[in-house]
Amino acid sequence: MRWNNLTRPSEFILMGLSSRPEDQKPLFILFFTIYLITLMGNLIIILAIYSNSHLQTPMYFFLSILSFIDICYTTVIIPKMLINFLSESKTILYSECLIQVYFFLAFGNVDSYLLGSMAIDRYVAICNPFHYITIMSFKSCALLMAISFIIPCLHSLLHVHLVNRLTFCASNIIYHFFCDVNPMLKLSCSSTFVNEVVIKTEGLTVIMIPFMCIIVSYLRILITVLKIPSAAGKYKAFSTCGSHLTVVILFYGSISYVYFQPLASYTVKDRIGTLFYTIFTPMLNPFIYSLRNKDMKQGLKKLIVRIKSQ
Template identity: 55%
Template sequence: MNRDNQTKVTEFFLLGLSGESEQEEALFGLFSWIYLVTIIGNFLIILAISCDRNLHTPMYFFLANLSCVDICFSSVTIPKTLVNHILGSKSISYEECMTQIYFFITFINMDEFLLSVMAYDRYTAICCPLHYAVIMRPKLCVLLVVVSWVITNLHALLHTLLMVQVTFCSTNAVHHFFCDPYPILKLSCSDTFINDLMVFTVGGLIFMIPFLCIIVSYVYIFSNVLKLPSTHGIRKALSTCGSHLIVVSLFYGAILGVYLHPSSSYSVQDTMATIIFTVVTPLVNPFIYSLRNRDMKRAIRKLILRIRKI
């Protein structure tokens, strides 16, 4: 079909998670609560780390960056969903959708890179404790974060520019609560070979590099831990990795469940898995890292006491 003769889509309709009004009301309340707790929880972690000099270490520097990314990640998808519900609308303009795709790709990849950097930090702390301060110097920590931001933004820009070249015709209903690139691309009525190729090559590379870094880091960590003479040393070493492993398992488990299986349509299971890494993971990260960490709990208590005194 001649592309010039096609009616271009100027907006998409986000059908959400349920077509029933009662369930939509319940989901609105749930998403509002989740978003509020996510923002407060991650913001408290950032403030606690910033205000406590004892937490000015590489591990907490990366954790503060992860909390910042989680706030942004949640803000990409949830607010638009809540606003649409309040206005009684399901539409999102073409420009807003492309913007949402750009930031969604940026922050999901940034989460992956930060989790891999945190795994490397744990590897250095456990396997090279005597050289930890020399290896994880402040300049290297900042460089790792900056490089991660540059790579993720370039990757998001590539896919967004390719998405803009795609033509959307009469079908503009998205069975999702935000503009996820995967179901949006399925609505195209033009050739998406280049898009699919970039997803499997560049996208696959961006996904696999951080994932392999995490796997390799923990292979070395566990092999080193098993050589420790005492069970107390083993428990202490593993406790420093417990929170990170929980977050990695939750985040990557959901992503693998959605994007690495053959499917011609976006199922309910895919949507629920997407909710886990876009909504649930940013929510539980503050609790996982604070409840399992004495230093974080102490810093948050001190911060709350300061706030009460103001």
């Protein structure tokens, strides 16, 4: 669909993962199943944490918030994606597209900052265990939570505002399965120089803050753990961090692959890469944290026993 002398389309067309009609129903079934698993898995994690007094610690508090954000994150993308699989038009209103961009960026960055907060929590627990309760107090957790929400929300608002200033006069077809900044910039017929500079400066800074917290925290943890004389002590320390590190690698690995490259090279491969941090990672998080964590396993067992007894 093309038009002339317009600065803003009334709607966009999302091409999705495949344009072939025979692929739409199988893709619908696949992603509907993934969405249900994501919802159920993260809800179970939240219920297990809040129904077990032994899991009322900062680490599991952040994990419960992470699970809630993962539900919100996928809900921003998958429902519209599922509708488009069964629809011939595959359209999204311009205003809905901007709303989707805002919440996608906001929840994605909240996810990132929560992972940073969890790394700080692990650092304090392993490197300063005797001062853990004092350092990771209610005020400290509240401050980390405030930072984890305020910075991403302001960051998202800035990028949506810059996208809204662009002129679209060539095409309204977005070659992606949801509204994202880079595919929208490629459609613009006005200069995207400011947008790209902000992405490479402010955007990179916002992403790197929690990432650097994670790197520094785990370097300090590694140094501390290597000083532990017993092999059992080292294993116990590493096992408490294994789940978190796995999630961090999946999340930041896929984001780096998609975003740390020139805008002109944004292709179909990037759509596949985007699937990992938008859909697969939120689905896998509950399994990673529950299968590799003894406390979570016990919490889940207690939750199952309680449900059966009721």
